[in-house]
Amino acid sequence: MVTVNWEREPGEKIEEFVAALLLLTHPHGNHITPSSGDRGVDVLVWNPDGYDIYQVKRYSRPLTSRQATMIEESWHTFVAQTLPALPVRSWTLVTPWNPSNERLDWLRGLTDGHDFPVHWMGGRTLDGMASQRPSLVDYYFGDGGERWHRLMAEALHAGRDTSPGSAGEDLLEAIIARHRSLTASLNEVDPFYRYELEIRAGHLRDHPFEADLRRHSPVAEVQYTQLDPEHFQVMRIVPLCAESTRLRPITTSLRLEVTTGSAEHQAVEEFRHFGAPIHAIPGTVTETTGPPGHDRGTGDGLFSIMPLASSDDLPDFEVRLVTANGAPLHTLDLVDVAVSRGISGPGMWLSGRDRSDVLQFKFYLNGPDGDEVRIQASSLAGKTPADVLPAIRMAADFVDGNGILLAVRGGRPLTSAWDVTDSALRANAQWHVTLLDALQAIQRHTYQRVTIPDVQTIPADDIETILRTGRLLRGERIETPWTEVTLTVVTPDRLPPTDAEFSFISEWPLTVRLGDREITVTAKRRVLYQAARVADPAESASAEPGATLRLLPGSTDQAVIVAVPVDPHNLATGTGGETPNSGR
Structure with a gap:
């Protein structure tokens, strides 16, 4: 030593x-x-x-x-x-x-x-x-480089006895031994970083790299190597102290190659001015420096640069929608915040989402052309209505005169307000508010979990049923015309008269379909047909139990639909019938 x-x-x-x-x-x-x-x-x-x-x-x-x-x-x-x-x-x-x-x-x-x-x-x-x-x-x-090469040779030697013909358990033990030896050698030779190695199934093109960067461990670098078509290796380089990256910096010199005026060129400019992430930009690594295991050589490839999640010393943030005179309309907590700074000038990029992961906010601050905010909405399918409603209500109020600003949570604004007039996002949000209100009303009347269906695939009739059910459960009376109803005969001597119109009530379990699930609520759908008549009096005169009669509108074709509560322990699951009233 x-x-x-x-x-x-x-x-x-x-x-x-x-x-x-x-x-x-x-x-x-x-x-x-x-x-x-x-x-x-x-x-x-x-x-x-x-x-x-x-x-x-x-x-x-x-x-x-x-x-x-x-x-x-x-x-x-x-x-x-x-x-x-x-x-x-x-x-x-x-x-x-x-x-x-x-x-x-x-x-x-x-x-x-x-x-x-x-x-x-x-x-x-x-x-x-x-x-x-x-x-x-x-x-x-000393000569740390010489010691590094010796330890690496020892680590690689631990895997030389792994022959293709080894039995399953022997092969697994040999692989684990080599894996452990390599990790131990890396950790022994490097005074500033700890190395974590793991083998994962799958292909790198399908891997969410952001997930590794958002772990709580203060990782300095994560390297990925495709070992074969079905496995890849992940090496995480973790600083041993808060000053490791200063004592032994990790650097990469990179030349990006884009066409002037292209989308890739704009992305690189936003990275340069604000530190905004870039994805799959062609380029060349010209030089790398850092700890053992970092240097994988130079070469061409597609490069993505992603910011780390925000550090603990940053305050909590929120996004506010305010009126033209600054009065707050809606407030959303900003979570999964990532912050980056430009490499030229004072620009800063800050990104985050609301807690329901519906709206993604990206702030471009102190840029050459001023500040900008970009808002992107994600799919609501599978989410809980109560969770997403705050974000959707905010988007529904993206109208002229209102503005978005970034603020410390419960504290002072950090930016001035931007006008938000995204008509497509606003219109979509306003339509969804009606749907989500209906789903919330349904959730209050069922023990089954209500989630938002995929409105791109659900039939229009199912959407209409959801909206109508929500109105009924909120106490609304719906008047609608009708053309024909079929009455099942139960007791022939209680049939309505054939020579006069009458009113009758129909009750059925109130259900809605959410994708591939049917939700039954603790209420029944009651329909009052105000005026009806038997379509064929001869059928009524000869009707037996189980027969059907057709009923047509009488002096008015209006029916009134309401929801009536029922004991949730005595819900019917598919029965129903008509109760004729011949008093009219």
Whole structure:
């Protein structure tokens, strides 16, 4: 193992190595760059009860007066600029030199008068920490590349005994052994990243790449390799500390090739100005740098660039629809927020959806031609009416004079309002509001789950039945003309008169069809035929039980339909009949 000769190594490399040791020991710590003014702090580690502050100096020999003065300046800067701003739990001076008793007394005198402990971390402690991280020592002071190639060869050797003729269990064990060996070797050689490997069934063209980027793990890179027509490998490279990507950046130089004026050209321009994602753009990788396993060479291909989900330090967002005078009409929470920034200029792209995944909002901010919002609606099929109604009601009010704005949830607006006059989206939403209100009324009268049918495939008669059923369940009386009704004879002596018109009531279970499901509600459809007559009096005179009679309108062809509640435990499932009333 390579050891650290603190006295011979360049001071800049010593300071960076020691900072890396501390950051990997405290993965959530941050390195303060001198270019931004370190305020007497090199490494800052947050804890629930305060911050641990580390000041790293390269000194590997007894301090000179100049070096002592520089430490004193760093301490005074820390006291003046950092201590008033942060709750400090401890302050530690870190040097490769092990301090003498005289210098420890000097440090106590310098830092006396504060209520937090002060420490001096010397070379012995650093040697112990370095011995636990040989790959980090190799990276800074040894030949990490040579060690990487050796470990990779060992990993690949673990799979050489996998012969095509191996039995099923033996083959599986050999594959698992090779898989584990490769992962272990990657993790052993790389001091800044952890590697996760898995084999998945399927083809890359069918894989939703966004799903891997939206996991909670702070992944730095995900690589996909098609192994054969039915399997592909996923390698996730995960930073070991918050500063891994700064200590060992992952970079790719890419040249995109598009035709001026094409849709691909517009997408690349929006990526350049706002950081908006691009999909399947032809191009060439010209150079890659990064940790072991990252470099897969250069070459041509189709490239997609997708932003990560928003970080935890962003506020919650909402979208508001407001009137011309700023009065709020509708508010939707924005979830699955992704934020990106342009690579040239101050442009920013922010995307999110409402909680029901009906409306997708994409904001293009600070662009060369101003701000823009784009709204896209997704299918409602299979969703719950109550979930999607807030978004659909908002879209139904996309009329002249109303505007969309982005705001902190429950707080101040972040943008001015954009006029929204998407007539196609508005008209579609307004029609759906009526359908969804009907479905909600149906849900209130059934224990079966009501979901939105696919209106592109459901028959028009089924849609009309849903709308009419919703009206009835909300208490509406529907008047409609009729032309003929068939009456089934149950008791012949109770038949209506043949020489006069009469009124009668028909009751049937109230049902609707949602796609391939039939929903029965806790109500019956009652129809009052106000005036009817027997079409053929001779049929009535000879009617037997089970026979049918045709009834025609009398002096009026109007019928009144209402819904009447029934005990849900005594619902009929398909029976019905007519009750004639000869009192008229």
